[in-house]
Amino acid sequence: MSGLSIPTTSALPSSQLVPASHPAVTKTLNRLSRPSLLSLVLDWLDERNKDSTAPYLVEGGSDDEDGQDLYPPASSLEELREIWSDLQARKGSKRDAVDRIIEGDWRDGISLYQLAMADMQYLYDHPSSQKWTALKIVHLASEGEPANSKLKSIPRFHPATFLRNLQKEVPPDVKAHYNLDRHTSLPLLLLRIFIVESPYNTSLALASKQQTTFDSSKTFYIAFPDDSPYVYVSLNTVSTVAGQTASKSDNKSLRKLTLEGIPKAFSRPRERYKLEPTNMSARNLYALVDRRGGGRTNAAGGGWGIYAEDRKDGSDNPLNIQFPTPEISSPEPDTTIDTSPKGLKRTLKGDDRVVKRRKLVAQGRFGNSAKADDGKGIEKFDVRIEDLLLSLNAAEGDENDYSLADELGGEPVKRKGRRSTIHLELQNQNDGDEDVAAEGFRPKVSVSFLGTHVFAGIRDLVEAGIVDGENMPGWMTGENGVSLGIVKDGRIKGYKGSGL
Amino acid sequence: MSSIADESMVEDVVGAKLENAIASLQEQISALKSQRQLQTAAILSSHATKATLRRLKESQKQSTFERDVPTDANPLLTASKNQLLHNQQNLYRACGTITTFKIRDPDPNAVDNGDVLGIRIDVSTTGKFIKPYYVMLNKPFADSQLLRIHRHTLPPYIPLAHFAEKYLPTGKGVSAMSAKKVAGGKRQDLRLFMRALRREVVAYHNRIAVIKSLRREFKLDEKASRKGKDRERVIADISAADAEAKQIRIEWVDGKVGRCVVDDKGNVIKCVIMGEVGRDREIERAVVGRIEGIGERLKEGIY
Numbered sequence: 001m002s003g004l005s006i007p008t009t010s011a012l013p014s015s016q017l018v019p020a021s022h023p024a025v026t027k028t029l030n031r032l033s034r035p036s037l038l039s040l041v042l043d044w045l046d047e048r049n050k051d052s053t054a055p056y057l058v059e060g061g062s063d064d065e066d067g068q069d070l071y072p073p074a075s076s077l078e079e080l081r082e083i084w085s086d087l088q089a090r091k092g093s094k095r096d097a098v099d100r101i102i103e104g105d106w107r108d109g110i111s112l113y114q115l116a117m118a119d120m121q122y123l124y125d126h127p128s129s130q131k132w133t134a135l136k137i138v139h140l141a142s143e144g145e146p147a148n149s150k151l152k153s154i155p156r157f158h159p160a161t162f163l164r165n166l167q168k169e170v171p172p173d174v175k176a177h178y179n180l181d182r183h184t185s186l187p188l189l190l191l192r193i194f195i196v197e198s199p200y201n202t203s204l205a206l207a208s209k210q211q212t213t214f215d216s217s218k219t220f221y222i223a224f225p226d227d228s229p230y231v232y233v234s235l236n237t238v239s240t241v242a243g244q245t246a247s248k249s250d251n252k253s254l255r256k257l258t259l260e261g262i263p264k265a266f267s268r269p270r271e272r273y274k275l276e277p278t279n280m281s282a283r284n285l286y287a288l289v290d291r292r293g294g295g296r297t298n299a300a301g302g303g304w305g306i307y308a309e310d311r312k313d314g315s316d317n318p319l320n321i322q323f324p325t326p327e328i329s330s331p332e333p334d335t336t337i338d339t340s341p342k343g344l345k346r347t348l349k350g351d352d353r354v355v356k357r358r359k360l361v362a363q364g365r366f367g368n369s370a371k372a373d374d375g376k377g378i379e380k381f382d383v384r385i386e387d388l389l390l391s392l393n394a395a396e397g398d399e400n401d402y403s404l405a406d407e408l409g410g411e412p413v414k415r416k417g418r419r420s421t422i423h424l425e426l427q428n429q430n431d432g433d434e435d436v437a438a439e440g441f442r443p444k445v446s447v448s449f450l451g452t453h454v455f456a457g458i459r460d461l462v463e464a465g466i467v468d469g470e471n472m473p474g475w476m477t478g479e480n481g482v483s484l485g486i487v488k489d490g491r492i493k494g495y496k497g498s499g500l
Numbered sequence: 501m502s503s504i505a506d507e508s509m510v511e512d513v514v515g516a517k518l519e520n521a522i523a524s525l526q527e528q529i530s531a532l533k534s535q536r537q538l539q540t541a542a543i544l545s546s547h548a549t550k551a552t553l554r555r556l557k558e559s560q561k562q563s564t565f566e567r568d569v570p571t572d573a574n575p576l577l578t579a580s581k582n583q584l585l586h587n588q589q590n591l592y593r594a595c596g597t598i599t600t601f602k603i604r605d606p607d608p609n610a611v612d613n614g615d616v617l618g619i620r621i622d623v624s625t626t627g628k629f630i631k632p633y634y635v636m637l638n639k640p641f642a643d644s645q646l647l648r649i650h651r652h653t654l655p656p657y658i659p660l661a662h663f664a665e666k667y668l669p670t671g672k673g674v675s676a677m678s679a680k681k682v683a684g685g686k687r688q689d690l691r692l693f694m695r696a697l698r699r700e701v702v703a704y705h706n707r708i709a710v711i712k713s714l715r716r717e718f719k720l721d722e723k724a725s726r727k728g729k730d731r732e733r734v735i736a737d738i739s740a741a742d743a744e745a746k747q748i749r750i751e752w753v754d755g756k757v758g759r760c761v762v763d764d765k766g767n768v769i770k771c772v773i774m775g776e777v778g779r780d781r782e783i784e785r786a787v788v789g790r791i792e793g794i795g796e797r798l799k800e801g802i803y
Binding site for chain 1: 534537538540541542544545579582583586587589590591593594605606607608609610611618622629631632633634636649651652653654655656657659741742743744746747
């Protein structure tokens with residue numbers, strides 16, 4: 001609730017029409033595949049959406065229209081629905097369907113709501129088209145305020161109130177259109193914010209502006225997972241039009257304003273919130289819901305996930321008298337297995353026992369997470385390693401609030417060897433930034449893991465014997481639940497155990 | 501050509517049949533195995549077995565000759581011991597509900613040699629034990645016994661961070677549980693922490709259970725019966741309005757909407773019901789009270 005309130009600030013209405021000839025309309029519609037486009041049109045023709053997605057209809061047939069009309073207007077919704085259902089059954093090109101929409105049934109214009117629906121459909125069709133960053137909503141304690149019971153609860157999300165408050169945060173020379181949608185398969189509420197730079201909220205704002213008004217970079221998405229103190233915001237870093245630096249910076253500031261508006265919209269009198277970064281971003285919403293959602297898995301990643309998952313056989317029920325048969329325990333006594341990765345690869349390849357053992361190790365480290373087909377993959381994982389290269393003296397005055405683990409003694413050398421195997425697999429870059437502090441030589445090594453499912457890839461490497469599963473540091477299993485981090489002494493630094 | 505194709509077809513059919521047979525046999529094997537396990541557990545836990553085994557143990561001690569004792573007695577004794585331990589653990593889990601166990605952190609760089617203390621909270625709701633909640637603690641600070649939460653499986657609506665801050669602070673001047681309390685300093689207290697945590701978890705599940713039973717009471721989850729002999733439906737919906745289920749939303753068929761706030765102890769402390777003509781104070785007064793009694797008190801007002 002800002003101090004200033006300008007009475008003219010209001011959102012763009014959903015039924016506001018955009019001229020059908022507008023290039024943005026064609027672009028938005030053409031992005032969709034034909035089946036989704038057709039099902040979308042049928043949604044538009046639904047009785048419930050009549051108000052904001054009404055097609056062009058002519059009462060009592062089209063006698064007075066010229067015969068040249070390629071798409072004679074229908075007289076009723078039912079008739080039109082039939083036409084489009086026919087189209088769905090038949091084969092045809094997407095182009096025809098788009099043309100029919102633009103030049104025929106919606107020749108008067110496409111409403112903002114329709115555009116929003118089309119964009120949402122695109123998002124569902126291409127789940128990885130947006131990069132999401134998870135932010136935590138934290139209570140903003142005023143000075144000297146004692147920890148009270150209110151601090152405990154997670155902020156309540158009420159869509160209507162939130163939108164009203166957010167609208168108040170939007171500057172008056174900018175108009176936005178909001179569209180809320182429930183995600184089809186995830187416990188998420190998706191908010192699409194579409195920003196138009198114009199002080200008016202009438203058709204003037206949409207018609208008179210140049211084409212860049214509908215740049216996709218003016219569309220932001222915010223996802224609200226259920227029962228969770230996090231929000232995910234889409235990072236529109238991809239600028240579609242090159243060479244428009246001015247507009248880009250505008251978008252940035254708009255984005256910033258929107259971001260700043262989110263915690264304010266959550267806040268209530270005497271209950272203020274702010275957003276905190278959580279070092280987690282991914283294209284995959286499923287991964288985010290898993291790591292920053294409302295469930296149990298937030299702070300039990302990697303191998304710890306076995307504690308958070310359902311046991312089908314009820315073996316974790318205290319009323320089960322059956323003595324649990326250990327699934328993974330007692331790996332065969334390792335007798336003469338050469339544990340150096342290269343040795344494994346060369347000499348013992350194909351040895352069943354070794355393969356089995358490696359699988360067990362991977363199971364122990366990753367649990368049931370990081371499977372290639374679990375659909376929870378993140379596509380990028382960045383770490384900067386700041387480990388001691390040579391442990392001359394176990395650091396005493398470490399500014400980190402951890403002290404070094406006992407086993408640090410010979411550890412870095414060993415890890416160095418392990419890391420060199422990753423060099424083969426993954427891209428690696430050294431900053432060359434060498435600082436020899438009093439505590440020892442800590443070169444900064446940045447490692448980026450890229451792929452469709454980074455941790456599944458690492459698991460595969462462990463199972464293939466390329467990465468030594470037992471000496472692999474914990475952050476490589478993804479158990480910290482971050483996509484960005486600094487590793488110090490083999491652990492993700494500043495990561496407070498479980499995000500507490 | 502055709503004969504080859506035929507042959508392969510025949511082979512396919514035979515192969516499919518065999519595979520089906522194998523699958524069904526394997527199913528049977530696993531069913532029998534689980535049955536055997538169940539029987540083993542039952543036999544091993546029975547009183548008669550215990551008595552027999554005790555006698556066996558004694559005879560083992562007394563007998564100087566190896567041949568007096570059956571050769572397979574030892575695995576049997578170990579199995580029995582394990583089973584009894586398991587039973588005891590289950591007993592503690594079911595009755596004490598907070599149990600601890602040790603975990604080894606597989607991370608080679610883990611603090612404190614990878615020693616992790618696991619704490620399990622078993623909660624039963626509506627007559628069933630649900631999936632346990634876990635909190636894992638480690639000691640990340642050298643030369644200090646201070647605990648810190650390492651991992652946990654508590655959902656965000658349980659205010660774990662709040663309790664951790666209160667009972668397991670890790671800042672300056674904090675002493676560990678085993679240490680003596682320094683004047684003016686804080687001290688970690690795992691016992692209070694777990695007690696508060698469990699209380700919160702149980703309270704949450706109780707609230708959820710009450711909301712469920714309210715829904716059942718007003719037949720909200722059943723398909724509306726068309727017979728007409730049921731009393732007319734008055735409540736349209738009852739649901740938790742927030743993640744912690746501390747606010748309950750009640751909707752009436754006539755358009756009234758109510759919201760009530762439940763405190764930690766399960767009392768409805770505040771209630772607002774808005775109807776078409778303003779607040780309905782009479783029902784508001786009825787709703788305030790113990791959360792379990794909402795349904796009854798509402799019905800009194802209705803019928």
